[in-house]
Amino acid sequence: MTDAALGSMAAAPPASARLIRRGLVITVIGLVGLGLVYYLALVVTPTERWQGLAQKILYVHAPAATTTLVSFLLTGIASVAYLWLKDPRIDAFAESSAEVGLAFGAMMLTTGPIWAKPIWGAWWQWEPRLTLTLLLVLLFIGYRALRSAIDDPEERGRYSAVVGVMALVLVPFVHLSVYLFRTIHPQPVVLKPSEPTLPWEMLRTLLVSWAVFHLPLYIGFVTTRYGLARRAQEEAAS
Amino acid sequence: MNGPPDNGAYMVAAYVVIAVVAVSYAVSLWRRSRRP
Numbered sequence: 001m002t003d004a005a006l007g008s009m010a011a012a013p014p015a016s017a018r019l020i021r022r023g024l025v026i027t028v029i030g031l032v033g034l035g036l037v038y039y040l041a042l043v044v045t046p047t048e049r050w051q052g053l054a055q056k057i058l059y060v061h062a063p064a065a066t067t068t069l070v071s072f073l074l075t076g077i078a079s080v081a082y083l084w085l086k087d088p089r090i091d092a093f094a095e096s097s098a099e100v101g102l103a104f105g106a107m108m109l110t111t112g113p114i115w116a117k118p119i120w121g122a123w124w125q126w127e128p129r130l131t132l133t134l135l136l137v138l139l140f141i142g143y144r145a146l147r148s149a150i151d152d153p154e155e156r157g158r159y160s161a162v163v164g165v166m167a168l169v170l171v172p173f174v175h176l177s178v179y180l181f182r183t184i185h186p187q188p189v190v191l192k193p194s195e196p197t198l199p200w201e202m203l204r205t206l207l208v209s210w211a212v213f214h215l216p217l218y219i220g221f222v223t224t225r226y227g228l229a230r231r232a233q234e235e236a237a238s
Numbered sequence: 239m240n241g242p243p244d245n246g247a248y249m250v251a252a253y254v255v256i257a258v259v260a261v262s263y264a265v266s267l268w269r270r271s272r273r274p
Contacts, residue, residue, distance in 0.1 A: 020271045027264050034260060038253060052242035053249040060256045103263040110259075111252040118245035217260065224267045 016231035023224030030216030037209045045205045057115040059205050063213035064107035065133075069175060070214065071101030071222075072140060072167040079164030082157055091157035092229035093222075094164050095147060098140050100221040104213070105137040120184065128177045129185035136170045139163065153236065 013021075041059040048055035078094035081087075112130070113123040124130065143163045150156040173180075178187055189206075190196045196203050 024264075024268060024271065027267065031260060031264060034257070038257075042249075042253070047242055049242055052244065053246040054243070056249050057252040060252060064256065100263075103259060107256050107259050110255045114248050114252040114255070118243065118248050221263065221267065224271065228267070228270055 019227030027220030030220045033212035040205045054118045061111040063209045067213045068104040073171045076167035079161035082161045096225035128181035132174045
């Protein structure tokens with residue numbers, strides 16, 4: 001190998017640094033996209049007649065909720081893959097997606113009650129959808145606590161993967177709970193077998209918001225967090 | 239005929255919460271990325 005080639009290898013940043021940089025760039029794009037969602041929701045989209053301005057909470061609450069579920073679902077899939085393959089990169093992804101899921105879960109669990117108070121007259125109802133969602137978020141708070149309590153990386157990965165697998169059962173159950181039980185939580189308006197039941201101006205804002213939450217925001221957050229986890233693994237290995 | 243209910247403060251609160259959580263988490267990731 002030539003000196004020039006060796007020099008360029010030495011100068012190249014590690015993969016984790018590149019991941020972190022790309023993740024931060026995508027995150028900034030996501031935050032700009034969130035600004036667009038705010039403009040569409042608050043300025044362009046008309047106010048619903050019966051719920052008033054509180055209905056506009058839907059445009060951020062529903063995407064935050066589905067992004068939470070997707071984050072935890074991907075953690076569950078990664079947990080199964082880790083138990084099978086024992087690859088530390090998969091464990092790093094599971095850890096990252098779980099933490100990002102908790103961030104979106106915080107958005108979901110605060111905006112939901114803020115919507116419920118003027119519409120239902122109560123901040124919270126112990127009904128199936130809300131209770132199961134709270135249980136799911138508490139499960140992943142436990143997942144984080146478990147990870148921070150175990151020092152050995154292999155043991156930490158194995159134990160936390162067992163907890164993460166539970167998401168594969170809970171997430172579909174949370175999504176289907178509005179069909180399985182009597183609940184006062186609104187039925188899906190888009191993610192359902194029949195056509196969406198929203199006027200086009202509202203549906204457009206909701207779809208843009210979904211795209212922003214699921215693509216640049218989730219991908220930006222999880223790529224950065226994955227880069228940080230990989231950096232920690234590289235440092236532990238060196 | 240009555241107009242829509244007056245509940246704009248709840249909407250503002252929800253949008254503030256989303257912005258605070260999203261920006262705070264992004265800043266948290268950025269600060270952790272700068273740690274040597």
